[in-house]
Amino acid sequence: MNADSPRRRALRRFFQHRLAVLGLVVVVVFILAAVLAPWVAPYDPIQTSWTRLRKPPSAAFLFGTDENGRDVFSRVLWGARASLMAGVVSVLAAMLMGVPLGLLAGLAGKWTDALISRIADAMLSVPFLILAIALAAFLGPALENAMLAIAISAAPVFVRLARGMALEARSADWFEAARALGNPPWRTALLHVLPNIVPPLLVQGTLAIAEAIIAEASLSFLGLGQQPPQPSWGSMLNSAQRFLTQAPWMAIYPGVAIFVVVLAFNVFGDGLRDALDPRSQRR
Amino acid sequence: MTALLEAYDLVKHFPVRDAIGRKRGAVHAVDGVSLSVAAGETLAIVGESGCGKSTLGRLLLGLIPPDEGQVRFGGEELTQLSPAALRARRRDMQMIFQDPYASLDPRQTVQDAVAEPLRLHRIVPRAGEIARVASLLTRVGLSPEHARRWPHEFSGGQRQRVAIARALASGPRLILGDEPVSALDVSVQAQVIELLRGLISEMGLAFILISHDLGVVRQIADRVAVMYLGRIVEEGPSEALLAAPRHPYTRALRAAVPGGGRRAAPVSGDVPSPINPPSGCRFHTRCPHVEDICRSVVPPLADGVACHLADRLPPFAAVVDRQPNARLVRLQSRFRPQGDAA
Numbered sequence: 001m002n003a004d005s006p007r008r009r010a011l012r013r014f015f016q017h018r019l020a021v022l023g024l025v026v027v028v029v030f031i032l033a034a035v036l037a038p039w040v041a042p043y044d045p046i047q048t049s050w051t052r053l054r055k056p057p058s059a060a061f062l063f064g065t066d067e068n069g070r071d072v073f074s075r076v077l078w079g080a081r082a083s084l085m086a087g088v089v090s091v092l093a094a095m096l097m098g099v100p101l102g103l104l105a106g107l108a109g110k111w112t113d114a115l116i117s118r119i120a121d122a123m124l125s126v127p128f129l130i131l132a133i134a135l136a137a138f139l140g141p142a143l144e145n146a147m148l149a150i151a152i153s154a155a156p157v158f159v160r161l162a163r164g165m166a167l168e169a170r171s172a173d174w175f176e177a178a179r180a181l182g183n184p185p186w187r188t189a190l191l192h193v194l195p196n197i198v199p200p201l202l203v204q205g206t207l208a209i210a211e212a213i214i215a216e217a218s219l220s221f222l223g224l225g226q227q228p229p230q231p232s233w234g235s236m237l238n239s240a241q242r243f244l245t246q247a248p249w250m251a252i253y254p255g256v257a258i259f260v261v262v263l264a265f266n267v268f269g270d271g272l273r274d275a276l277d278p279r280s281q282r283r
Numbered sequence: 284m285t286a287l288l289e290a291y292d293l294v295k296h297f298p299v300r301d302a303i304g305r306k307r308g309a310v311h312a313v314d315g316v317s318l319s320v321a322a323g324e325t326l327a328i329v330g331e332s333g334c335g336k337s338t339l340g341r342l343l344l345g346l347i348p349p350d351e352g353q354v355r356f357g358g359e360e361l362t363q364l365s366p367a368a369l370r371a372r373r374r375d376m377q378m379i380f381q382d383p384y385a386s387l388d389p390r391q392t393v394q395d396a397v398a399e400p401l402r403l404h405r406i407v408p409r410a411g412e413i414a415r416v417a418s419l420l421t422r423v424g425l426s427p428e429h430a431r432r433w434p435h436e437f438s439g440g441q442r443q444r445v446a447i448a449r450a451l452a453s454g455p456r457l458i459l460g461d462e463p464v465s466a467l468d469v470s471v472q473a474q475v476i477e478l479l480r481g482l483i484s485e486m487g488l489a490f491i492l493i494s495h496d497l498g499v500v501r502q503i504a505d506r507v508a509v510m511y512l513g514r515i516v517e518e519g520p521s522e523a524l525l526a527a528p529r530h531p532y533t534r535a536l537r538a539a540v541p542g543g544g545r546r547a548a549p550v551s552g553d554v555p556s557p558i559n560p561p562s563g564c565r566f567h568t569r570c571p572h573v574e575d576i577c578r579s580v581v582p583p584l585a586d587g588v589a590c591h592l593a594d595r596l597p598p599f600a601a602v603v604d605r606q607p608n609a610r611l612v613r614l615q616s617r618f619r620p621q622g623d624a625a
Contacts, residue, residue, distance in 0.1 A: 180377065181373060181453075
């Protein structure tokens with residue numbers, strides 16, 4: 001890649017943004033925790049033990065133990081898998097559904113646009129989490145179904161964004177130039193429009209991951225996501241609520257994990273936006 | 284010379300809708316234009332902004348379909364072609380845009396931009412692309428090393444050179460330049476015009492220049508068509524037309540050029556709205572010579588001019604004050620180097 005490609009310039013700007021870099025570091029730490037959980041977790045996250053119920057945090061059990069005698073620290077590490085997987089995979093799936101439809105709507109126009117846009121509008125009129133819960137309940141309780149439900153609920157945002165960007169691109173001179181050169185419509189869409197709308201999609205994607213993590217935690221909290229005994233931050237919070245006064249550590253650590261990772265994704269996304277679109281200086 | 288591109292009675296109206304989508308009239312962007320361009324010939328289409336010249340350009344290249352009329356390129360009717368066949372035809376007709384900051388995809392390197400027509404029309408195998416792009420860049424006065432750079436690293440003039448290289452890449456027979464130099468600095472304009480002029484004659488290109496700048500037109504056009512509100516009002520060999528314009532509108536344009544003498548026949552007011560263009564001769568609302576017939580009867584383009592009074596108007600030379608503008612002369616003298624000053 002050339003020394004002064006748009007990508008390089010964006011990277012340079014990003015790394016000047018300290019808070020955003022911190023967000024990225026935290027995200028990377030969580031990803032590492034999720035990937036390396038089998039090796040770094042000190043205990044089995046599922047194995048129960050009647051001899052160490054609801055032990056407070058100590059040197060042996062960093063975050064204490066839960067009502068079944070499982071190490072909360074190990075379960076938080078393993079729970080990162082469900083959360084990050086749900087966040088990343090469902091957002092990727094949402095983009096895979098939403099972006100092509102949005103491009104099609106924006107570039108084809110006429111009734112294609114009307115049809116796609118009305119469906120997206122209808123979905124957007126239902127609150128994100130309510131739609132995800134309804135879909136997850138319909139699909140049945142399982143982590144995969146929760147991810148699919150989140151993906152479908154998050155897709156209309158990407159339809160809207162991609163459509164808007166495509167409309168903007170359509171009025172740009174380089175779009176007409178691409179046509180005048182002899183580009184077929186699909187080639188213009190994929191090789192010219194898509195690369196030009198990647199930056200906002202990336203920003204939106206990062207922010208959507210944060211939302212999807214909350215959604216996954218909410219679904220698991222309601223029993224619609226990760227099924228016990230598999231660990232997930234949401235289901236850990238659910239079982240912790242019965243012991244809030246006796247064993248607050250059971251709620252605090254998964255709660256903090258959700259809070260920190262969501263915050264990190266948001267800060268990272270904001271930094272990405274500043275880096276990718278230097279014109280929108282929002283300070 | 285046989286015509287490479289011929290257009291007959293082109294009409295393009297853009298509907299104007301109100302807030303709830305009802306049709307409220309139409310912008311008569313192009314309203315019955317016929318013209319032809321021979322192989323190797325340079326035709327300039329001139330007129331004020333909003334007169335429909337850019338729309339006409341896009342109609343001629345088949346980028347937008349006409350409401351009425353036909354465009355024939357190399358004997359083939361463009362409006363009858365399938366989209367795929369029309370795309371294949373683009374190899375022979377390319378376009379240069381006004382704003383070189385907007386017409387190059389910001390996410391494409393110069394190499395990719397210039398190689399794009401080569402790929403689209405399968406002109407050279409992939410392995411030969413780099414060499415071909417290098418030779419094209421050299422040809423437009425850039426160096427092969429520029430291929431690795433991005434559009435944002437170039438000045439306006441350099442970008443326009445890249446756009447020209449891209450337009451040349453497929454080896455077209457016709458290039459349309461839509462105000463190709465008007466976004467550039469005056470000093471750069473001259474260089475780009477010189478480049479275009481050289482390329483046109485070297486490669487035997489037919490060139491359609493869309494411009495509002497008679498100075499530019501004079502430098503490269505063989506023939507000129509003057510447009511006013513969607514119609515051609517005068518057409519002819521550029522030298523003769525610019526030396527002795529016959530239509531009152533052309534005269535006004537010509538007289539407005541600095542150094543062209545004082546205003547021959549002052550034209551007042553703005554261009555009327557193309558949504559409801561004036562009846563009869565479209566210029567009658569601003570014409571100093573207007574008579575009754577002008578208000579009701581549309582003058583046909585006959586013998587190169589569309590004016591009822593063409594034969595009766597005084598000769599152009601007589602109405603132009605050949606004396607240079609005194610204030611301009613004084614101003615220019617201030618900028619002349621002072622004797623031995625460096």
